[in-house]
Amino acid sequence: MGTTGLQCALGLIYLKLLVGSLTQTVNIIDSANKISVDSANASHIDRVCSTWGHYHFKTFDGHFFQLASTCNHVLASQCGDNFENFNIQMRRKIDGTSVTISNIILKLEGTVVELSKKAVIVNGKIVSLPFVTFGVTVKGTMSSITVEAKLGIMAIWNLDDSLDIEIDDKYKNQVCGLCRNFDGSSNDLEKEGSSQSLEDFAETFKVDEPSETCEEPELSDVQSCGDKIEIDDKYKNQVCGLCGNFDGSSNDLEKEGSSQSLEDFAETFKVDEPSETCEEPELSDVQSCGDKVSSWIDEMR
Structure with missing residues (x-):
């Protein structure tokens, strides 16, 4: 695709x-x-999980929510097997009156790709695009960066506030993170049959280091969403x-x-x-x- x-x-x-x-x-x-x-x-x-605009999210299973946070969170990781093939994390930042994505980390079967506006880093080294290594391809345009792994993962960042993640069907019921479990059901805030708050759900996947600080601002009733209408x-x-x-x-x-x-x-x-x-x-x-x-x-x- x-x-x-x-x-x-x-x-x-x-x-x-x-x-x-x-x-x-x-x-x-x-x-x-x-x-x-x-x-x-x-x-x-x-198969697509998305986050964009003013803290908006859509899970793999079609659940929509807003999570106002600049903390580092796991969006999607493999959790139904003994070996974790992938782990994708993201952090936002508040830039004046707008909210953007500041850092993305993709751990893809032994290869670590870190994206920011400053640089693309693969396994600890700054690289130029396009870049290919061990089944992972990183490509860039003036308006986006795409990371594609042969293991069945694709991520597209628009260099601003939007990130889309597509995963292969073989990972159904094997996913954890804010993108949820990819089980075909939209009851993504349920845990062991009981509903949990969005805050408790998100806390599970927060991965900030002890020395890091982040914000969780309150959301007003109606939020703007980039150049969209809400x-x-x-x-x-x-x-x-x-x-x-x-x-x-x-x-x-x-x-x-x-x-x-x-x-x-x-x-x-x-x-x-x-x-x-x-x-x-x-x-x-x-x-x-x-x-x-x-x-x-x-x-x-």
């Missing part, structure tokens, strides 16, 4: 998530083509626009019980003045995402 594909897929999911519901349907439509990523391809989404639950069923109606379902293209085209749906919310002109270009099968071109759509056919 291409690096850009993962970023494109997650970018499309984030906006839907932040207005109240996650859909597993992504449509790219032009006059001749309709390409869908529906439940048949849900396994891709289910609204309070009190607006459920009171929303109109391209973001959907915030009713908890994914049937946003339905109108009075019947499906409508994306074009008709979009036309409803067009607000150009009569004197204004705008373009509606056709979309090709493969769209660019950032400064890269995705092979993901071809793989999804």
